[in-house]
Amino acid sequence: MNWKQALTDYTHYLRLERGLARNSIASYRQDVQKLAAFLEGEREGVPPLKTQREDLEAFIHTVGETLQARSQARILSGLRGFFDYLVFENYREDNPMELIESPKLGRKLPDTLSVEEIDLIIGAIDRSTPEGERNHAILETLYGCGLRVSELLGLRLSDLFFEEGFIKVTGKGNKQRFVPVSPATQKYLRLYMLEVRPHFRPGKGYEDLLFLNRRGKGLSRNMVFTIVQxxxxxAGLRKKVSPHTFRHSFATHLLKNGADIRAIQQMLGHESITTTEVYMHLDRQHLSEVVNAFHPRREGDATTP
Incomplete structure (x- = not known):
């Protein structure tokens, strides 16, 4: 098996067996392609089934000269998955990545906005135009439902179940979940759908898509990023804000106001609770206040046994 055949088979596996999204597949392919290019250029064309730990260590040393630790860790994770696939399909008996450690990473806390800052950003929208009303509905949905920008752009009219109080969201790996939608967010979405969206005249194939551009087609990720920035x-804020910042703020504000972290996990569509737990590190002062307010020994006057 050469690298070209291995990449083709691995791509089919990621798409058909794992059900990953196109961007994720491209990222995994790129990791393997970098390794293949290195081995073909520096290690006499070692094929995937003959790649050993020392080959990988040489590649990692080269990568480490140009990439930050977080980028290195992501590539190593991708390669670990590739060799796991080869073992799973019985092409190899071992994963040469098993004894290779990823660089140590500090926990990166997500950027968030305060409620006041979100109000300032949304308040900066000129709602006198159809585009302004659409943008208002977009930001209210990002913050009100905690969606990824890809999930927002994929929303369809048929995904909205307002009577039940939910919207159907298609997340990573085409996995679907139902997310609660508040009456306030419903109000802004109804306004957009009934009074604004008809102005955009949906093009062929976009009749069911919720958010449209002026040509009646879907919005791009870059367009939403540009709108937010x-x-x-x-709004006069000197902060780096992206559509994802609204998602982080959604989770942080829910947690701060007493929401159960497992409920937040379900709403965000995280497979692992450890991904959601990062929000517990954002406001240590609030956690301290919770203990001081509710712990039975908070007053320091408990009777000593």
């Missing part, structure tokens, strides 16, 4: 500047 422009409104942030107009």
């Amino acid at each position: 422009r409104l942030t500047a107009e």
